[in-house]
Amino acid sequence: MFLNLSARLAERRDADLYRRRPLLETPQGVNVLVDGQSLLAFCNNDYLGLANHPQVIEAFVQGARQWGVGGGASHLVVGHSTPHHQLEEALAAFTGRPRALLMSSGYMANLGAVTALVGQGDTVLEDRLNHASLLDAGLLSGARFSRYLHNDAASLQSRLGKAVGDTLVVTDGVFSMDGDLAELPAICAAARQHGAWVMVDDAHGFGCLGEHGGGIVEHFGLNTEDVPVLIGTLGKAFGTAGAFVAGSEELIESLIQFARPYIYTTSQPPAVACATLRSLELLREEVWRRVHLARLIVRFREGVSAIGLELMNSPTPIQPIVVGSSARALALSAALRERGILVTAIRPPTVPRGTARLRVTLCAAHTEADVDRLLETLQLAVASLPESHD
Incomplete structure (x- = not known):
């Protein structure tokens, strides 16, 4: 065999x-x-109990009636429907960033962002307890890949001192198996000293942390300069499916051009975007x-x-x-x-x-x-x- x-x-x-x-x-x-x-x-x-919420279900049903079942094509061909665009605009406003880009899953969002931003000759530094999708993204990027000690800014500082090329520091916002928070202010400060970018996957923070449910960045009072690349998933506190990347105009346009998991996959069903728009409203209102x-x-x-x-x-x-x-x-x-x-x-x-x-x-x-x-x-x-x- x-x-x-x-x-x-x-x-x-x-x-x-x-x-x-x-x-x-x-x-x-x-x-x-x-x-x-x-x-x-x-x-x-399903942290906020929205996955089976009657209003979210109704938004999905109405979305299917108006927009059909499948996305039908990739976003760059003819799969970028009005509900997708509306959801991206709503997520950008929610995160306080100029743009957001809708992705089919959190795994794809992480893989797409990391591999589009760094490559051979660059450096990716990740927390040892990062989610598997982040670790896989770092390995597949082709950049020099290193893992710093969990939530240890001194360990990160040491590795930043040895980094080459463009450097991306990657961390979970809330660590999925431990439940603890990334020491984000210290991580951002270390990255800033070395001219590195910070990317945060806040899959488990959105909806739960922050005064308005804006996640760990809101929780610590940070901004786009501190965390240029912010990832969120929609299948947890939002109760639906998919993911997004939020950041600057240049970041999102770069991902549209270079993120292979975005370019080469069919868009999510528009009805899911309709449901997420309603769940986002409930997340903010209730x-x-x-x-x-x-x-x-x-x-x-x-x-x-x-x-x-x-x-x-x-x-x-x-x-x-x-x-x-x-x-x-x-x-x-x-x-x-x-x-x-x-x-x-x-x-x-x-x-x-x-x-x-x-x-x-x-x-x-x-x-x-x-x-x-x-x-x-x-x-x-x-x-x-x-x-x-x-």
Whole structure:
């Protein structure tokens, strides 16, 4: 056999790293039917509870009726519809930047931006815990690629001193598996000293951080000069699908000309853009969603501390509980599921070896009673496992 796939799969099973897809049999939400089981879910990224919002659904339906189902072509051929353009203008206004460019996914936005901006003879510096799409983009750019220590401005400074050519510093805004925030003011200051650009993927920050939900840049009071390249995804707090890049006129025009994942792919269905326009309005109008979510985060963290479990330093809806081994993370996830709670076990290679965890994510659609039920069930699940389970 050319590739011994069976052996590779068996090795992954033996290491408790095999992944299986749960089958969701209801719309996305906090109360779901998965593989035939009714569960209270704490594992999606629908942070503001907009993925199944009636007004967003209606905007999608009306958009499909007016604009059809498919994008039909790439943006540069004849796939750039009026709803796409309206959404780009709305996202530019939302982020306080001159332009925004709509992309089909966050992965494509990151890949497109990095590879269009730097190449052979240049330098890309990335946080060690960046999302896989950012790391892949750096590797595929052809630039000199280096990873600085997580959230360590001194480590970044050291690497900036050795950079060649044009230099792009790339970081997540909110780290997806730890939930902590990038030390963005210090990162931007270091980059500025060396004439480097900063690119932030704020997939998990938009909608949750900042007074108006503008994400980590708003949270820290930074601007376009500090962060010239700002990436956002629409499948998380916005509740729909796709992604965008926001920045200067020159940046967006450069991406239109040089970003291959933008140039050579069909545009997203216009109806999705219609739905996102409505979800963006709800995100801005219904401030109670962020306020309620913030209260749930505090309630959960206080409850977990009382149980005596290890929480990571996260002020966001991402609340990882580190348990160590992959086997224990799987066992704890299974014990919760037996009691009607769905929380995913996150294991290597997504996180470093020895730091397998339960990745609890909170949502504005959760109630305080939901969080209390999770805490009570978590305590029972922990008690049901032997201490030495590995």
